[in-house]
Amino acid sequence: MPFDSFQDFIIMGGYGLYVWLSFFLSFVVIALVALETAIARKSLQKKSQQLQNRQQRLAKRQRSVSQ
Numbered sequence: 001m002p003f004d005s006f007q008d009f010i011i012m013g014g015y016g017l018y019v020w021l022s023f024f025l026s027f028v029v030i031a032l033v034a035l036e037t038a039i040a041r042k043s044l045q046k047k048s049q050q051l052q053n054r055q056q057r058l059a060k061r062q063r064s065v066s067q
Contacts, residue, residue, distance in 0.1 A: 003009040012019050 010016050010020075
């Protein structure tokens with residue numbers, strides 16, 4: 001469907017509101033998923049590091065008790 005002007009492209013034969021709203025909502029949802037994924041990854045990395053540090057402390061304590 002060719003458009004005669006940029007305004008016709010934006011309006012899209014009367015369906016522009018639905019088309020652009022769909023694009024906007026899709027972008028927002030994808031951005032939120034990406035943000036949530038980044039936050040979850042950072043949290044998991046922090047928990048993993050804490051667990052690793054705890055295991056090292058316990059191993060060190062175990063070695064000092066057995067000597």
